[in-house]
Amino acid sequence: MVQFSLPQNSKILKGKYYKDKSGSNNLKKINIYRWDPSKNENPRIDTFEVNMNECGPKVLDILFKIKNEIDPSLTFRRSCAHGVCGSCAMNVDGVNTLSCTKSHSDIRGELNIYPLPHLKVVKDLVGDLNNLYKQYESIEPWLKTKVGEKTTKEIKQSQEDREKLDGYYECILCACCSTACPSYWWNGDKYLGPAVLLQAYRWINDSRDEDKKERLQKVADELKLYRCHTIMNCTNSCPKGLNPAKAIGSIKKMLATS
Amino acid sequence: MQKTMQSKCAVFRTEKTLKEGMKEIRKPFEGMENISVQDKSLLFNTDLVETLEFDNLIRQAMTTIDSAYHRKESRGAHAREDFKKRDDKSYMTHTLAWQKGNEVKVAYRPVHAKTLTNDVQYFPPKERVY
Ligand code: SF4
Ligand code: SF4
Ligand code: FES
Numbered sequence: 088m089v090q091f092s093l094p095q096n097s098k099i100l101k102g103k104y105y106k107d108k109s110g111s112n113n114l115k116k117i118n119i120y121r122w123d124p125s126k127n128e129n130p131r132i133d134t135f136e137v138n139m140n141e142c143g144p145k146v147l148d149i150l151f152k153i154k155n156e157i158d159p160s161l162t163f164r165r166s167c168a169h170g171v172c173g174s175c176a177m178n179v180d181g182v183n184t185l186s187c188t189k190s191h192s193d194i195r196g197e198l199n200i201y202p203l204p205h206l207k208v209v210k211d212l213v214g215d216l217n218n219l220y221k222q223y224e225s226i227e228p229w230l231k232t233k234v235g236e237k238t239t240k241e242i243k244q245s246q247e248d249r250e251k252l253d254g255y256y257e258c259i260l261c262a263c264c265s266t267a268c269p270s271y272w273w274n275g276d277k278y279l280g281p282a283v284l285l286q287a288y289r290w291i292n293d294s295r296d297e298d299k300k301e302r303l304q305k306v307a308d309e310l311k312l313y314r315c316h317t318i319m320n321c322t323n324s325c326p327k328g329l330n331p332a333k334a335i336g337s338i339k340k341m342l343a344t345s
Numbered sequence: 346m347q348k349t350m351q352s353k354c355a356v357f358r359t360e361k362t363l364k365e366g367m368k369e370i371r372k373p374f375e376g377m378e379n380i381s382v383q384d385k386s387l388l389f390n391t392d393l394v395e396t397l398e399f400d401n402l403i404r405q406a407m408t409t410i411d412s413a414y415h416r417k418e419s420r421g422a423h424a425r426e427d428f429k430k431r432d433d434k435s436y437m438t439h440t441l442a443w444q445k446g447n448e449v450k451v452a453y454r455p456v457h458a459k460t461l462t463n464d465v466q467y468f469p470p471k472e473r474v475y
Contacts, residue, residue, distance in 0.1 A: 125386040159392045160384035210389040 095129075102131030105157050111138035116197040117149055119161065121211050130208070133158070146179050146186040146200070150212075162211040170326065173261030176203055177212050183263035185326040203266040205275065219262055222279050226287040226306070231298035248294035255289040255334060257327050258282065264321035264331050270314040278314035279306065281321035281331030288334040291341070300345075307342050315339075346373045346399070346406055354410045359426045363414040370410055371447055374403050408442040411449040416440060421473070431472050 102121055107114050114136045122130035135153050142152050147165060154161045163186070165175040170188040177186050178201040180194050191198060206214030235242060265271045265280035279287070284306065291302050306312045312335070321331040353366025377400065384392035418432035419425045438453035460467050 123386055124388050154391075159382075160386075162384075162389055162391050210386070213389055 100129050100131045102133035105135045107136035109138040111140050113139045115139050118199045120201045122208050146189045146191050173259035176261040176263050183267045183324045205272040222283045242295045263324045267320040267324040274314050277310035279311045285331040285334040288338050356422050357424045366410045404444050408444050412440040415451045
């Protein structure tokens, strides 16, 4: 039988153990993936004992607490802390989600926090999203109109047409879905992935946009689009409750019927 | 810093809260002397970034709270419960502040009552009423 093993330098080692100093009777063990690019070391899992009696309700609050009180070098992205910017996406207890909206009280026992899977790690919990942003740019995520070039008036949209964007415009590009998609793991360089395809659909579906045909043709590609095998991991993981798999299905349907 | 600003220098403020706040906010400022950055790495160093942010914010906080104390009127989001009215006679001015160590010097500069071109006229600011 073939045996696979990870390259030496990507083996995750056991890291430091930070014992609680508060003497609290309500401790939670938090295991966090750590990797510092400036040190020539393997990634490791550090364990922190955190006093849950003095901690906010979200996973992000735990990270803040650790950074403020135990180890200031712990690195993660965050900005809004209210689920609208998408920067705090990470893998919490095996599921990709926003750490600022994920409540830790429904996670029993130890809590494992990793960066989003299958991204190049920049440092600790920060993954490299450059590829995703390039792909996002490639779908030209802006309104394209010919009328718009000539008129200075507002291009109106009826209420019904606006409603067609519901479930798509809310996407905050957190990348939880794309980094949960097995097809994106294996073909992330070519396959656009659920986040970007959902965005593509958002523009294809916009009544004011006049570039629909070209947009459809552009994504109609064996690798860019048809790598989606409707595995649905994306929809399961979306912290905003959106359905990228459905958006991809709609693009496929439009192509099949046009 | 955050707690002091939220409790003593919120939108609704009084001489009392501001005075307490002016004293309190100097404590974290003095802590600056002993600040250190533990993360020494050159990539994505959020520890360093947050330290620099704090250096900036604590000075902003001190000038904000001192300026608010000296402006004895209410205007926009500066609602002094002890001076409920807007006072254009004394305070149609911008506040200028110089922070040096623990000291904040506050002075005023009048608001321009002219526009830079003749194409648009000057609109005198008015009290906002809801
Ligand atoms: S579809 Fe959901 S999971 Fe995917 S990027 Fe948008 S908000 Fe994030
Ligand atoms: S439905 Fe498509 S995009 Fe979503 S996880 Fe599956 S393969 Fe990936
Ligand atoms: S910090 Fe903005 S979404 Fe979590």
